[in-house]
Amino acid sequence: MDVVGRISAQWRERYPDMDLSPIEVIGRVRRLGVLSGQMPERVLGEPRLSRVELEVLSALRRSGGQMRPSLLTRETLSSGAATSKRLAKLAEEGLISRSASGRDRREIDVRLTERGREVIDRVLPAQIEWERELLAPLSDAERAQLADLLAKVLGPLDPPA
Amino acid sequence: MDVVGRISAQWRERYPDMDLSPIEVIGRVRRLGVLSGQMPERVLGEPRLSRVELEVLSALRRSGGQMRPSLLTRETLSSGAATSKRLAKLAEEGLISRSASGRDRREIDVRLTERGREVIDRVLPAQIEWERELLAPLSDAERAQLADLLAKVLGPLDPPA
DNA sequence: ACCAGGTGCTTTACTCGTGAAGGAGTCAGG
């Protein structure tokens, strides 16, 4: 039995008629979320990237071209301030470039540099591999089912656009 | 479709033969983990408690008596340093007390104060209610299924004890 | 009885995130 199982067993023993099903889901989600972020050294490439920095580079990579900070803010579920600092750091490390957008001078175009593209192409597969290992106890069908159930929960929560 | 769905669709379009199933699970888990932590004001009681502080008080509440910091560290998946500071803050706010354990003078007994017990008894039900709302899109059976699948993944990951 | 190595908690120095305030740009109504 996992930690959350023991926790809710303890609650149940104490208050037999409390409905703990939310804890058994959300508690596990939070735990798995944290554990999935504790990647072994080998997974993160040369420049030690945090999970969120990796998400930024991934977003740039899959979008193909440039992206505005506000979009990255939404995708990473963090504050605008955090994005600003993150981009400054990534630019400092030579992984992205920032340049004024032509259309609206308030906007910034963020792009991967050559080096940034090379880094994300090396690190992302390792990251996915690590996630696959975490999910090893599940069959393919179970993994798909898990993805579906989570999508069902997230659907109404995620911002409409 | 949720954000992660759009993300993996974008990847698929670009690299049709990449296996993205880990992203579709872990990505959603991470997102839901973050969103479940962004509780509306009303959920957290008088003293503004963070999610982890609430976990500490809950652990003390359900264990019935006292607990050592090292145990709380393991349950909250954070560092010992973080636990030390957290306990100092909670003690400052009068929610817990810390006293030397009789057995081993390195150990500390952490207990809920009267006020601490009152606070957690008020806040925890609100918290569970909020989690229940997040999971509203699922039927009872689906919620149970989701809990099971997550337990299957966490089983091998959680520390053995 | 000693003391070397291990354990349990705290402290220190630092990084990273946040909300709120700030500066610059756009735009619609008069």
Next chain:
DNA sequence: CCTGACTCCTTCACGAGTAAAGCACCTGGT
């Protein structure tokens, strides 16, 4: 044209987390 309200990004002051070092204490082999 102005001007006031809005948007986009950045800066600031601060809170909270971490790793590593530190301190006090226990324990088992000699």
